[in-house]
Amino acid sequence: MDNNAEIVSLIRKKMDRTISDQELYLLQKWVAEDPLHAELLRKVEDDEAVLADIKSWLTLRSGRTKESWMQAFEEKTMAKIYGSDYHATSVDRPPLRRYLPYISYAAVFLSVLGITLFLYLRQQQAEQPTVISDLAPGRNKARITLGDGRIIELREDQDGIVLGEQLQYEDGTLIHSLEGDKIVDATISTPRGGEYQITLSDGTKVWLNAASKLKYPTSFKDDMRIVELEGEAYFEVATMTRLGKKIPFRVKTAKQEVDVLGTQFNLTAYADDENDTRTTLVEGSVLLHADGASLPLAPGEQGFIDEDGLNKKKVDVNPYIAWKDNGFVFEELELREALKMLSRWYDFDFQIEPTVKPTYLYASISRGKSLKEVLAIIESSGIRFRLERFGERNKLTIF
Incomplete structure (x- = not known):
């Protein structure tokens, strides 16, 4: 795989947990091609290393004009490629071709660093949940x-x-x-x-x-x-x-x-x-x-x-075995166990507030019903709930 943009896209998806099995297979093939590839992936998956690079990036940007920052960024980039040799004079500096195998690596690294910064800053912003009314069955x-x-x-x-x-x-x-x-x-x-x-x-x-x-x-x-x-x-x-x-x-x-x-x-x-x-x-x-x-x-x-x-x-x-015949049968089933079954079928995460008393459910429900219909049935047990979407995930809170 020679396309740096594609590599960056695959790494971003892996970091963001949206990568498919086929894409993961391609990324693993790329990693196996060169130890530098494996080192790059290890570094971007290392939270401490990522945060250190982000801090370095922000420090570099602080108080500089765009032009001076670009010059400093270029120097920092080349220092990553040349190491300590970069600060030697142009006469003494090792020839660039000696480092050509590393330039592609550095380019991908810097692209991933930019993506990592974006993801990091995005995660720091408090996501505003969106109230949703229903979820379709599986x-x-x-x-x-x-x-x-x-x-x-x-x-x-x-x-x-x-x-x-x-x-x-x-x-x-x-x-x-x-x-x-x-x-x-x-x-x-x-x-x-x-x-x-x-x-x-x-x-x-x-x-x-x-x-x-x-x-x-x-x-x-x-x-x-x-x-x-x-x-x-x-x-x-x-x-x-x-x-x-x-x-x-x-x-x-x-x-x-x-x-x-x-x-x-x-x-x-x-x-x-x-x-x-x-x-x-x-x-x-x-x-x-x-x-x-x-x-x-x-x-x-x-x-x-x-x-x-x-x-x-x-x-x-x-x-x-009711699920095989498109049903849920709850016979004195503890609430958390019922929610595990429902969450896999309707694809949501759930949280039970500590104030909720132990609850056991009795119900026979078709798996073809929407989540709203199912919750209406079990609501008779005195359960109150809130259904929201956080980013790409749905969450049911029991309170």
């Missing part, structure tokens, strides 16, 4: 990241995708041709406010909830079918045999593994909620593994990890 929205970094944005007017000899939508529309028998890993991910369905190459169906990722092989060839999950998904695992032997299916998460043969279960393992990894079994049987321990589950049981390690309890499975 929808079918996802992307697939192939093993080589290519990204496929999936259509919102389709319900799901099917893996086989080709990658296609459920209605048969071709998305991408798979290369023969070559097994490669891919990842399907949903944003906040998104969901999607996927049928794996063995016939296993997966419903992927909002803000979730599923890493999977394009086909299963070994004696174990393995996928990796971050977030929440409902699995309807197909039975697969080879030479008369059933091939197990395994789901890996950050804290546990789930082994199954043919079964239906819901698995929750969000990275931003490390203390809430739950496996809820609907039918069949599964075996949980975590920290060297194993625990079998029967239908109607939920496995979880607490301070004592793997544990389980009897539950009504409906509240835990």
Whole structure:
């Protein structure tokens, strides 16, 4: 990547947390090309270094006319390139070509410094929130990241995708041709406010909830079918045999593994909620593994990890799988837990004021309703709220 403007744009997006997976892939390629690139990115991501450069910039600007500041800025820039040698006489100064490899680096650095200054000053200004009245519900929205970094944005007017000899939508529309028998890993991910369905190459169906990722092989060839999950998904695992032997299916998460043969279960393992990894079994049987321990589950049981390690309890499975059928079911659910579910589907941040008393919700709500309709239902519990937009984010405050 030779375009400095493009590099600066990618770095700005990374700093501002608006970079896409494809753009991040391009930036990482650029970083890998040269140790100087890695050093530049490290520096602009170092808050103390950034603030030091901003202070230096402001000091340089203070009390100077535009012309004198430009001259001082030029001297400071060249000093960054030449180092201490810059203040030598023109006769003794090292030839410029010796530093040519660093000039592009310095140009990008100065551009990023200007952007950093802008972002820093913008963050120092108190953002004025805008009151908003409603948020739309989530929808079918996802992307697939192939093993080589290519990204496929999936259509919102389709319900799901099917893996086989080709990658296609459920209605048969071709998305991408798979290369023969070559097994490669891919990842399907949903944003906040998104969901999607996927049928794996063995016939296993997966419903992927909002803000979730599923890493999977394009086909299963070994004696174990393995996928990796971050977030929440409902699995309807197909039975697969080879030479008369059933091939197990395994789901890996950050804290546990789930082994199954043919079964239906819901698995929750969000990275931003490390203390809430739950496996809820609907039918069949599964075996949980975590920290060297194993625990079998029967239908109607939920496995979880607490301070004592793997544990389980009897539950009504409906509240835990209602999302798959486009619903929320709250049965004596603590307010904060309900807001976690709602915030991922309607894409908002939330805050509960310390004065709010412990509140438990009882409700059955369609996920197709707007947030305003949902809040009107739970408002009967005596909850008061304020919905605002801060910059690019929506925030719900409970008070």
